[in-house]
Amino acid sequence: MNVKKFTAPTSREALRKVRESLGPDAVILSNRQADGMIEILALANDDAASLTMPAPHSPMAGPAPSLDLDAALAQRNERLDARLEPHFDDAAPRLVPGLAPRQAQPMQPMQATQPAQRPIQQASQQATRRVVASPSSYATKTAAAAAAAPSAPVQPRAPQLDADQVSAMVASAVASAKQNAAAEMQDMMSEIRAMRGMMQTQLAEIAWGSTQSREPHKAAVLREMLAAGFSASLARYLIDKLPAGRDTAESMRWMKTVLTRNLSAMANEDALIDQGGVFALVGPTGVGKTTSTAKLAARCVMRHGPDKLALITTDAYRIGAHEQLRIYGKILGVMVHSVKDEADLRIALKELRNKHTVLIDTVGVSQRDQMVTEQVSMLQGAGSDVKRLLCLNATATQETLSEVVRAYQGSGLAGCIMTKLDEAAAIGNVLDVVIRHKLNLFYVSNGQRVPEDLHLADPAYLIDRAFKLKRDVAGTQYLDSELPLLMSGQAGLAGHNTMREVHLG
Structure with a gap:
């Protein structure tokens, strides 16, 4: 090479x-x-x-193996015949060339001294004849026996998957990938919202800090509104819309005018007492529904007489609740009916369809109870146009009142009644809820006397009363350094919800 x-x-x-x-x-x-x-x-x-x-003496130098099965069997038979040929010569007589074959002599009986050799020789001769007679069949049987011998264990093949199984596996993988992507996207959006809230808070805090130093009258109005009980979101929105060039007194007058204009109230009792209908007083436990029902019943009796009024109670839970309304009905000369479910209410309203006014005193249910939905469904499916009046406790917090309104809203409230006005330290919280939720304020209740302590709602009086109640603590409730931080947390809410609810006029 x-x-x-x-x-x-x-x-x-x-x-x-x-x-x-x-x-x-x-x-x-x-x-x-x-x-x-x-x-x-x-x-x-x-x-x-x-x-x-290949090298001359290497195994690769030999002839290539033959793949012909018949030739291989023939060679095997020849080698087998060569090995068996000496045994054939011993068993058969030899023929000498040129001599005639000897006549067959009768077989002489075997000597008694050789009994054991006869069966051995016979078996050997029979086996020899079978091999010589059909060598090919012998080789075939030998090959079949070799094929039938146990071979090495074969490794099991992997199962084949059909099209449906492959499609199911692909669909499962795609669904898992989508789920993981959705989870990652949700986490990313949560982080983005958190970053956005932090930026809005910091920017609003900086903006209100500069506003407080440049326009001190806005800070004074803000203190007044927060002390009266109004929400920071409503206060921020109105102060942002406050006209420029006004002092503190003029700004307060403008603020009261806007709040009065957005507080919807019933102008006179004709819409309720003279028009009549079916009214249901709803609300949580202890807000004064039964007392307010008795006060409204007394006004109806004084206007139309006891024959035009009917009272219904669904309060079968509290001990003595039915008796309390029955005592009021006995004093007024009005029959009180008790119902348990929607079917009873439907029957009672059908029997009382000739009455001018029907007042329903409902059971008190917490705004977080599932029974609120059942009660609203019962009143809406009673077969008559039942107008629901929500009783709002003036002593409750603004967050609690918002939950109550959302729970009892249903398909819509006809109006609301502000109760326990005499017990509230501030009423801006309930007025704020009425303004933001666009409720129609019918009456305000400021005591337990029937029917003296029930009055028509006067928006201007209520707004002025809200600011007078907490005027002495307006300047000391919050520090100057706390106002920017307080208002920065309401920046996003004020720009979206309150803007659609408050009209500046």
Whole structure:
């Protein structure tokens, strides 16, 4: 073997050298670039052929095995006959050339001294005859026996999946990927909202800090509204809309005018007492529904007489609740009916359809109780146009009152009654809820006397009373450094919800 190396600046020139030296049939062993030159290792065609020839005495130099099954069986039979031929010569008589065969002599009886050899010889001769008679069948049986012999254990093949299984696996993978992507997107959106809230808080705090120093009258109005019980979101929105060039007194007058204009109230009792209908007083426990029902019943009796009024109670839970309303009805001369469910209410309203006014005293249910939905559904499915009046406790917090309104809203409230006005330290909280939820304020209740302590709602009086109740603590309730931080947390809420609910006029 003669391997030669050729170098040239280009591949074309190196191949030309190989062709000139070794001929066109040369074998290229390697081609690489070294030191800016093309280096080729080549070998002549004859030397490459010698590499493929095996050594004379190596196993690879033998003849190639034959794949012909018939030829292989024939060779096997010949080798088997060669091994069995000496045994055949011992058992059969030899024939000498040129001599006639000897006549068959009758077989002499075997000697008694050889009884044990007879069965052995017979078995040997029979086996020999079978092998000689059909060597091919013997080889075939031998091959079949070899095929039937136990072979090495075969590794089980992997189960094949059909199209439905593959589609199910792909769908499961896609669903899992979508779920993971949705979870990651939700986490990312939560982080973005948190960052947005932090930025809004900081920017609003900076803005209110500069507003407090540049326009001190806005800070004074803000203190007044917060002390009266109004929400920071409503206060921020109205102060942002406050006209410029006004002092504190003029700003307060403008603020009261806007609040009075947005507080919807019933102008006179004709819409309720003279028009009549079915009214249900609803609300949580202890807000004064039964007392307010008795006060309204007394006004109806004084206007139309006891024959035009009917009282219904659904309060079968509290001990003495039915008796309390029955005592009021006995004083007024009005029959009180008790119902338990929607079917009873439907029957009672059908029997009382000739009455001018029907007042329903409902059971008190917490705004977070599932029974609120059941009660609203019962009143809406009673078969009559039942107008629901929500009783709002003036002593409750603004967050609690908002929950009550949302729970009892249903398909819509006809109006509301403000109760326990005499017990409230501030009433801006309930007025704020009435304004933001666009409720129609019918009456205000300020005591337990029937029917004296029930009055028509006067928006201007209520707004002025809200600011007078807490005027003495308006300047000391919050520090100057606390106002920007307090208002910064309501920046997003004030810009979206309150703007649609308050009209500046």
